[in-house]
Amino acid sequence: MATGWAGDGAVQDQIDATVGDAVQRARARLGKGPGRTRCEECDAAIPAARREAVPGVRLCVACQEEHDRDEVVSSGYNRRGSKDSQLR
Template identity: 45%
Template sequence: MADELDLLQEQEDLINQLHIQAARARSGRAGESLTHCEGCGNDIPQGRRDAVPGVRVCVACQQHLEFQSKQYQRWG
């Protein structure tokens, strides 16, 4: 059972890395980063704007969007 859990965790880590790479690839076309999240209106920290050029949402909203996407893929 532990080996299966380790494998699932490795797969989840890989998927997360692929999402990050895809976001960075898209960011080249995304234009300038927003200073405020288009989801909730909160400030987007400069560190996030530097790390993800063209970012449009804060970390909390990004996590929510990714969770919704996973739920949709699982049940959709």
């Protein structure tokens, strides 16, 4: 099958790279070490079960939910591109 300039497997390579980037970003955000006993934002107590479940926990559930809402996840790359942008 003719693919133009793209080599065989180019689409799968793009998919693999995108998934790999997402996994790398997720691993970088994981905490390490012992968790805090008190939230560093609001100073509320962090339950022992949360500290055991989330290594390196720094925030209580309420503050973590607010932090997650504010965080924008973007790889910074548009690997797919649009058809129009490829024609320009």
